[in-house]
Amino acid sequence: MDEALLRRLTPGVLTVLVRRGADFAAAEDAVQDALVEAVRVWPADPPRDAKGWLVTVAWRKFLDAARSDTARRRREDRVEEEPGPGPSSAVDDxxxxxxxxxxxxxxxxxxxxxxxxxxxxxxxxxxxxxxxxxxxxxxxxxxxxxxxxxxxVRFDQPxxxxxxxxxxxLVFNEGYSGDVDLAAEAIRLTRQLAAAVDHPEVAGLLALMLLHHARRASRTAPDGSLVPLAEQDRTRWDTAAIAEGVRILQSALARDRLGEFQAQAAIAALHADAPTAEETDWVQIVEWYDELAGLTDSPVVRLNRAVAVGEADGPRAGLAALAAVEDTLPRHAAAAAYLHERAGDPATAARLYAEAARKAPNLAERDYLTRQAARLNSRSRH
Missing domain, CATH: 1.10.10.10 (Winged helix-like DNA-binding domain superfamily/Winged helix DNA-binding domain)
Known part of the structure; x- marks a missing residue:
């Protein structure tokens, strides 16, 4: 069973049901029932038109549910007659x-x-x-x-x-994290949006995605362990994607309508532009974080800015900036650990790395932080 195919087809099938008059919750339930049926039937009898099969079965499930619920009988008068099986639209919905x-x-x-x-x-x-x-x-x-x-509500007002x-x-970041591989799909949809909508923030988001995605191959070691930005093999970065992202970003910035995605893309471009981690223009990155902080009151932005300040002005300055950020924020302990280690306080850094590992949102990050704590604890024993 091709789970990736089912995931790719699901939004389009859901769109068809919504267009025909199903409310979102009922349509979603019907599509999920159709997916269960596909898992049961397709291995022995795969359809020639997968989307058309799912649409037909999901629509039947919706009508069956509507007919079984007396409170929905009035809505049945508004829905279309069930279409016969046939080829589905090739349009990406x-x-x-x-x-x-x-x-x-x-x-x-x-x-x-x-x-x-x-x-x-x-x-x-x-x-x-x-x-x-x-x-x-x-x-x-x-x-x-x-x-x-x-x-x-009929979904006729976008x-x-x-x-x-x-x-x-959000979908891109979840795919980028490696938990769910949706990053390429998010880029594909953002390209579609950029082609249809002339807006600098759409271009900014596409540039940001391309610049992040260009580094993906270097973000993990062969054993699956996390490789932080400073230690990544930059020869493995996708230079074509970086060049495209920079070109799109420059065009967007030239319109002088700065938004948060353009500012984030500018930061990513500065990282991509540095031949080595040591040559990163941290002063300019802090300036872009200041711009970004003025556009959004995100605590994550303030945390990342504190780390950048630590690189530009020294770890003590970074810790001072970090003190203004809520310590309950995810990855706060990891940022503090890094800055304390750079400031020459390995004991505090080891404790904070261990704390950050316990709060890590995924296994790769937890393993990395655990190794950092173990490394510092081992060093202190020798």
């Missing part, structure tokens, strides 16, 4: 579904939560909650409220570009 799930009736945070569900963006509730620094239960409630809000950009970047 994924990006349209992102816009539809950013419905004007939803708040931006609810739209992002709904949009990044497994059925649309490919992420679980837990992954979305981790990305937005809230408990999983809180995010589950947010998604449930979003579904209730759009229940019965939301705004800013919400869709946030969703695409």
């Amino acid at each position: 994924t990006l349209q579904l992102y816009f539809l799930c950013a419905h004007p009736s939803l708040t931006p945070s609810s739209a992002v939560a709904l949009n990044t569900l497994r059925a649309v963006g490919g992420l679980t509730t837990r992954q979305i909650a981790q990305a937005y620094l809230v408990p999983e239960a809180t995010m589950a409630q947010r998604i449930s409220r979003a579904k209730r809000t759009v229940s019965g 939301g705004d570009v800013a919400t869709v950009l946030r969703v695409l970047y």
Whole structure:
């Protein structure tokens, strides 16, 4: 069973049901039922038109559910007659579904939560909650409220570009982390959006994705262990992707409508431009973090800025900047550990590395931080 194919087809199938009049929650349930049926049937009898098969089965599941619920009988009068099997449209509906799930009736945070569900963006509730620094239960409630809000609403009013950009970047970052391989799909959709929408922030996001993705091959060792930026083999970076990202970014910046994705891309471009880690222009990176902090009140931005200050002005200055950032923030302990080690305090650094490892969001990061703590503890014993 090709799980990647099912994941790729799901948004398009969901879009078809929504277009035909199904509300989002009912459509999502019907699509999930169709996916279960596909897992059961396809290994022995694979269809020639996978999407068409899923659409037909999901639509039947939706109609069956509607007919079994007396409260929904009125809606049956509005839905189309079930279409016969046949070839499905070759049009890629994924990006349209992102816009539809950013419905004007939803708040931006609810739209992002709904949009990044497994059925649309490919992420679980837990992954979305981790990305937005809230408990999983809180995010589950947010998604449930979003579904209730759009229940019965016909998705014919697309939301705004800013919400869709946030969703695409969240999906990209989850893929970039290695937990779910969705980075290439996020880049593909952002390319589509950039071709359809003339907006510097869309270009900024595409540039940012390309610049990050260019380093992906060097981010892990052959054994799967994490390789930090300063230790990466820069000969393995994708120079074509870097050149494209820089070109797109420069064009966007020339329009003088700076946004947070353009600022993040500028920081990524400075890292990509340095032949070695030691030659990184940290002073200019701090300046871009100052610009970024003025555009968004993100605590993650302030944490990353503190690390950059530590590189530009010394670890003591970095620790002073870090003191203004909430210590409950994920990766705060890791940043503090790094700066304390550079400041000549290995004991404190080892303790903080161990603390950061316990809070790490994924196995690769936890193993890396654990090794750093062990390295410093071993050094102190000799």
